[in-house]
Amino acid sequence: MSDWNEENEEDIILADLSDEELVEQMADDLYDGLKEEIEEGTNILLSRDWSPEKVLNEALVAGMTIVGIDFRDGILFVPEVLMAANAMKGGMAILKPLLAETGAKPVGTMVIGTVKGDIHDIGKNLVGMMLEGAGFEVFDIGINSSVEDFFAAMEKHKPDVLGMSALLTTTMPYMKVVIDEMVKRGIRDDYIVLVGGAPLNEEFGAYVGADRYCRDSAEAAAVAVAMVTERRQSSA
Amino acid sequence: MSEKKRRSRSGGRRKKRAAREQGTRKYRPYIERNIPYFEILNEEGLALIEKNADILLEEIGVEFRDFPKALDLFKNAGADIDGECVHFPPGFCREIIQSNAPSEYTQHARNPANNVIIGGRRTVLVPAYGSPFVRDLDKGRRYATIEDFRNFVKLAYMSPNLHHSGGTICEPVDVPVNKRHFDMIYSHIKYSDKPFMGSVTHPKRAEDTVSMAKLVFGETFLEENTVLTSLINANSPLTFDDTMLGAATVYAENNQATMISPFILAGAMSPVTIAGTVTQILAEALAGMAYIQLVKSGAPVIFGTFASAVSMQSGAPTFGTPEPGHVMTIVGALARRLGVPFRSGGGLCASKIPDAQAAYESANTLQASALAGVNFMLHTAGWLEGGLSMGYEKFIMDADQAGMLAVMLEGVDLSENAQAMDAFREIGPGGHFLGASHTQANFESAFYRSELADNNSFEQWEEEGSFDCAMRANLKWKEMLKEYEAPKLDPAIDEALLEFIAKRKSEFEDRDY
Numbered sequence: 001m002s003d004w005n006e007e008n009e010e011d012i013i014l015a016d017l018s019d020e021e022l023v024e025q026m027a028d029d030l031y032d033g034l035k036e037e038i039e040e041g042t043n044i045l046l047s048r049d050w051s052p053e054k055v056l057n058e059a060l061v062a063g064m065t066i067v068g069i070d071f072r073d074g075i076l077f078v079p080e081v082l083m084a085a086n087a088m089k090g091g092m093a094i095l096k097p098l099l100a101e102t103g104a105k106p107v108g109t110m111v112i113g114t115v116k117g118d119i120h121d122i123g124k125n126l127v128g129m130m131l132e133g134a135g136f137e138v139f140d141i142g143i144n145s146s147v148e149d150f151f152a153a154m155e156k157h158k159p160d161v162l163g164m165s166a167l168l169t170t171t172m173p174y175m176k177v178v179i180d181e182m183v184k185r186g187i188r189d190d191y192i193v194l195v196g197g198a199p200l201n202e203e204f205g206a207y208v209g210a211d212r213y214c215r216d217s218a219e220a221a222a223v224a225v226a227m228v229t230e231r232r233q234s235s236a
Numbered sequence: 237m238s239e240k241k242r243r244s245r246s247g248g249r250r251k252k253r254a255a256r257e258q259g260t261r262k263y264r265p266y267i268e269r270n271i272p273y274f275e276i277l278n279e280e281g282l283a284l285i286e287k288n289a290d291i292l293l294e295e296i297g298v299e300f301r302d303f304p305k306a307l308d309l310f311k312n313a314g315a316d317i318d319g320e321c322v323h324f325p326p327g328f329c330r331e332i333i334q335s336n337a338p339s340e341y342t343q344h345a346r347n348p349a350n351n352v353i354i355g356g357r358r359t360v361l362v363p364a365y366g367s368p369f370v371r372d373l374d375k376g377r378r379y380a381t382i383e384d385f386r387n388f389v390k391l392a393y394m395s396p397n398l399h400h401s402g403g404t405i406c407e408p409v410d411v412p413v414n415k416r417h418f419d420m421i422y423s424h425i426k427y428s429d430k431p432f433m434g435s436v437t438h439p440k441r442a443e444d445t446v447s448m449a450k451l452v453f454g455e456t457f458l459e460e461n462t463v464l465t466s467l468i469n470a471n472s473p474l475t476f477d478d479t480m481l482g483a484a485t486v487y488a489e490n491n492q493a494t495m496i497s498p499f500i501l502a503g504a505m506s507p508v509t510i511a512g513t514v515t516q517i518l519a520e521a522l523a524g525m526a527y528i529q530l531v532k533s534g535a536p537v538i539f540g541t542f543a544s545a546v547s548m549q550s551g552a553p554t555f556g557t558p559e560p561g562h563v564m565t566i567v568g569a570l571a572r573r574l575g576v577p578f579r580s581g582g583g584l585c586a587s588k589i590p591d592a593q594a595a596y597e598s599a600n601t602l603q604a605s606a607l608a609g610v611n612f613m614l615h616t617a618g619w620l621e622g623g624l625s626m627g628y629e630k631f632i633m634d635a636d637q638a639g640m641l642a643v644m645l646e647g648v649d650l651s652e653n654a655q656a657m658d659a660f661r662e663i664g665p666g667g668h669f670l671g672a673s674h675t676q677a678n679f680e681s682a683f684y685r686s687e688l689a690d691n692n693s694f695e696q697w698e699e700e701g702s703f704d705c706a707m708r709a710n711l712k713w714k715e716m717l718k719e720y721e722a723p724k725l726d727p728a729i730d731e732a733l734l735e736f737i738a739k740r741k742s743e744f745e746d747r748d749y
Contacts, residue, residue, distance in 0.1 A: 028245070031248040070249060078670050086671075201695075
């Protein structure tokens, strides 16, 4: 394998590639978690007068979609997806100010946290990472998050999606406390609410009043992208 | 942290998919043990068993039926002969074995990369042996055919967790009894390049096996090297018969290995206690292995043991129960004291189908075998129904367990990298290790990754068809057979083998005995 890398792959000059070849190469580089190459590719496309939105959707998000599929299918492993998401973040850091200038929205925004009483965050972190990989801007408010913490973050960031996580059967009912409060204050329908965690299932997601229960991080990313896209289309 | 190294391109999705298909573990031709042996008797207990075995050998004796050659050899060596019964002076067999038998030996495969060392701290995992029936989810239970035989040879060849092609992997009943050994040996040679076992059902068939091995390895190679390891059962209690002795003699004379295996259904073929059963096993194995050394000094022998407890309620053999596990553990210690390789264990079960009973009985025996220090683990994969049936799905399930045994026996890495101190320094309290450099560098080979177990979320499992383990194994063996490619075989050798088989088959009538 290493021989193969050195002889055939190492010498690729990204700037010499056509747009089409470059986008293809960036998909491979995202897949291989190569942050510097992704940053370079992003800058090259921008210098060729691609709009930031086009770079985001056609080069980065398309590449990360493949990563998501192969993670789901057991081809890519968690540490590799982390590297891919990290490479994606490198590209996003360049695009973000440009997107803001043009008024274009990112794929979506999300506030995510582990609910009150629960300090488990590996699953939540993986979801955040997958969402970032999918082009989302993610505001992670951490563990042990109260109703007040969630509301403060929603107020501040105005996200498309609220994500709540729990690992314990004794803490998962707190999701309903948060959602009930959202209903009470008349803001429930302003957000897509996704919930997840090992002891949950679809029925529980419906019971607490979430829009969807997501079984794992790959599905959370796919669902979030689909639901935000759908909502934007229907309100457009 | 040192300066961050720029990651290199590895070919994206196409290359990764291909690499993951191949798996991450390197194929090793056998397991090198790096954990202690599990032993349950102390010196006093083991010495007691040895003393009692000596008493059995002297006072009761062992019968060598219809086989005067054995009586002559033992008589000349100083044993007392009474009719067909041989009475051995105390320490007689032990002395012969310890001064002549090798403590370990190499069994050569036609692909030298697959040579196995049998004995010492190694474990060689081998498919199940001898079932008349086969079973799979599609066609249920039926008599085995030569096609089934070939299929299992192919599956064992493809399994990275099995080190040996086995012997009578299932009994091909569609081929006449007196000629099926040709087809079985040919299948092992043609469809695999792992080592294999010889025919033992008649001395002539053992000779045919040796002749075929010579065609593959060369006439003179066998004089100095072992290329066959074959199963010789005692007719417990305390009896050997002429068929087994005849085959054993052929192999020993040709410097080929035999495993002398008391086959014990405890309670019927030995006393109902663990201590009584291990005493008998030791006595029988000592007598058989001493015979081999008298035939040819230095011919490799394995101390074999197969023990099952008979249900006192119904008379049926049982598997995966605690007492035969103890028997195996004790016999392992006895074999090490004697200084010869040890064969036992496997994925034994009484269940008819690859269900929960099959899984836990097999897990009980597989783990006990590994801990006991088995060197040659016959019956590792495929065993169902007390050995009456060879299961396709069960084979895949057991082969997966076999992979875990290898990791278990390899023990614990204490290298600087394995100590992972860098990872702690990088992550500190409260973070997670999934993105740590240490994890990035080590995750691929970090933990045993089953190809069969489903660890996905309930929802994903349900979406993918709610398959249980046997259903997943069913898909797996079919996929393997579809992807099978035969190892290269020199066309001249292939032709010579086929010519030999055609000639020999034409020399006598088909017979079913």
